[in-house]
Amino acid sequence: MVRAAPFPLRIAGIVFVVLTGLLLLAPLIVVVGVSVSENQFIAFPPKGFSLRWYQEVLSSSTYLAAGLVSLQIGLLVTVSATLIGGAAAIAIHRRQLPASELIATVFLSPLVLPTIIYAIGMLMFWSAVFGSVSMMTLWISHTVITLPYVVRTTLAVLAESDPFLEEAARTMGAGRLRCLWFVVVPQCLPGLAAGAFFAFNISFDEAVLSLFLRKPGLTTLPVQVYGQLEFSPDPSVAAVSSIMIALTILLMIVIDRMLGLGKFASP
């Protein structure tokens, strides 16, 4: 694995990687294992094989309702975060704004602030100004926390773009909007797409904001799972979780095609 290392250390390295892989992947393997169990109770290793828990989930109105809420918010957040974050990234990249360093910092600040602090601030603010929380609250707050990801992926792509293309388009007589739409946005596209998928993934999996900003009828899938875990987990929770894991794998493959997972290595 590491060429320069002496033989015993290479063996130790392989053992280490296998153990670490086990640590990282164990919870996911266990959840998928439990979901296909025939047992009435949660048990790992699973006994037998059955898909009855998936059937149960797909005919459960609670899970379907929560899934629908998560999906709606996820899609809304994807659109709003991509549009707002993408536009901001283009402006930040040009470095012509007044106090552009400060603005860039502000756009990335939701990454640094722990979500729980933002969640409680948002809950208090919304209750004081608008009263009861709604889908709108979740949409807005999820957009805020996903914005930095879109800004970052778009900036990463723009950093490798050719600044003269824009200049050339302008010299050839393209107006501002035409230039933006036909020259700048196409260059951003891989970054925007990756950011969009990140935004969806984060919103869909997010539990802390959704726990603080919940009310009856506004339960997202992770909150529903959390609630089940606190009280009476049965293998159907594992089936829901496995469906969410499958969705994550799908998103990961798409992001890899768009931007390459290798980009993760340079945060």
Next chain:
Amino acid sequence: MSDRTENLFLALPGLLLLALAFLLPIGQMLVLSVEGEDGPTLEHFSRFLLDPFYLGILWRTVRLSLVITAICALIGFPLAYIMARASPRTRLWLTIMVILPLMTSVVIRTFGWMVVLTRSGLIPTLLRDMGLAERNFALMQTETAIVIGMVQVLLPFMALSILGVLTRIDERLEEAARTMGCSFLQTVRVVILPLSLPGIVAGSLLCFTLSASSFVTPSLLGGARIQVLAASIYKSVTQVLDWPFAAAQAVILFAGILLVLAPYIRLTRQDRG
């Protein structure tokens, strides 16, 4: 329209959103934390900071976060080094191994640990069968469970932070050290470790911040008895409905994190400029 106006228009929706839905709520929370029946007060803070029960929660939060961060660094550094020096194919698989858990919901990952750590679960049973644990040995609702769960949650952040720095280190430095007679381990210790220190520091700060503020994993694995600060905040918000007190606790958490981050931010500023 000038260039400047165009850029301002592009950034405006985001700036408005962040000002109204991010900075304003946090300001509101700061205000609420000192709100009393008759004017501003620090009573919510003193209630927390003078009560041994809450100080215990604070100390547990700090202690667990330190342990979790240290374990993440110990596993994360070799993992990142192997990722950086592996063949492209192996590296891709290792990247998937690190990122797949990262992108999975924390609730789901914690659920997985609940299944294997519970009294009749895989790990306690194995330990008992091997004679390493007593009959009534339990892992759920212990601090150990929280540490195991949190390390799994945060290890990807640490590994990726260190990897980012490692990939920028010139491989020829290692070759030079080896040619000059260093053994492999000496090379790692004398050349690689000092050079990757910025990544280790950044990753540790990230891990510490995230674990000090994490809520889902400690609540589910630690149970109601072993509370951390974030769980206490959640309790004040949803069960006791004492929002000013919750706000004060959030401010204490925030201040603690800023205290840890501030020296680092100052350091990186100097580096850049």
